[in-house]
Amino acid sequence: MRVLRQVIGAEWAKLWSVRATWWGLACAFALTVLISVTLGGATATEALRDGRTDVRIVASEAVVSATSFVQFALVAPAMLVITSEYASGGIRATLQATPVRGVVLAAKALVVGPVMFATGVLTGAVATAFVYAVLSADVFGGLVVLPPGEVVTDLLGAGVFYALVSVLTLGVAAAMRSAAGTLTVMFMLLMGLPLVILMTGVPALLDASLRMPMFAGLAFMGSTDNLTGGPMPYSAGEGLAWLLAWVAAAVAAGHAVLRRRDA
DSSP states (O other), X not given: OHHHHHHXXXXXXXXXXXXXXXXXXXHHHHHHHHHHHHHHHHHHHHHHHTTOTXXXXXXXXXXXXXXXXXXXXHHHHHHHHHHHXXXXXXXXXXXXXXXXXXXXXXXXXXXXXHHHHHHHHHHHHHHHHHHHHHHOSGGGXXXXXXXXXXXXXXXXXXXXXXXXXXXXXXXXXXXHOSHHHHHHHHHIIIIIHHHHHXXXXXXHHHHHHTTSXXXXXXXXXXXXXXXXXXXXXXXXXXXXXXXXXXHHHHHHHHHXXXXXXXX
């Protein structure tokens, strides 16, 4: 346990010494605010156009919808936690200092996960405030509301989603060992492959695509939009289970490669 704490301290210092971490978090903040306000405004405008003045739009729901886009801003800093070490050769020193490679991977995950969780909650809170401030004007007739319970649930859900996607990225990065390979795999896993499968229209494939990480995360956060116009075919708990399964598979693959291949 003492060794793990020491390695976590070292990984924490390395995370904040990389400028890409700061850029990634800054981009996540800007994108969360911009996309949340845009999506919230589109929802409110559509409601007014359809004459549905009795609809109440929870401001934080826009933050949940924005996660599909913002997640990519956090893939880069999560990936660079390990790929930057392979690129610079620093991974040799890391593994010499901590020969038990599972400890190295665990320490990286225990640093990246909480940081991205906090990022999701804090950026989500700011974005929610922006959505409410911008869209609570008289022109929208008070459609946008801030029920405390739902807002807290949405923000915590976004934080958990970002944390799990970041650990998933870390596992893929450990397996791929390169930034280009990790970015390609993560894009296909999070967006490319699910959308391509959706376009096939084959029921069995559609069902499979809705259990990939992005849709599993949306289901966990309570979203009912599966991009096909229909509801999610499973509950929030099942969405979390599917997302955790993807994370576990990625981390197991990364650990296997880290153990078997030389740095």
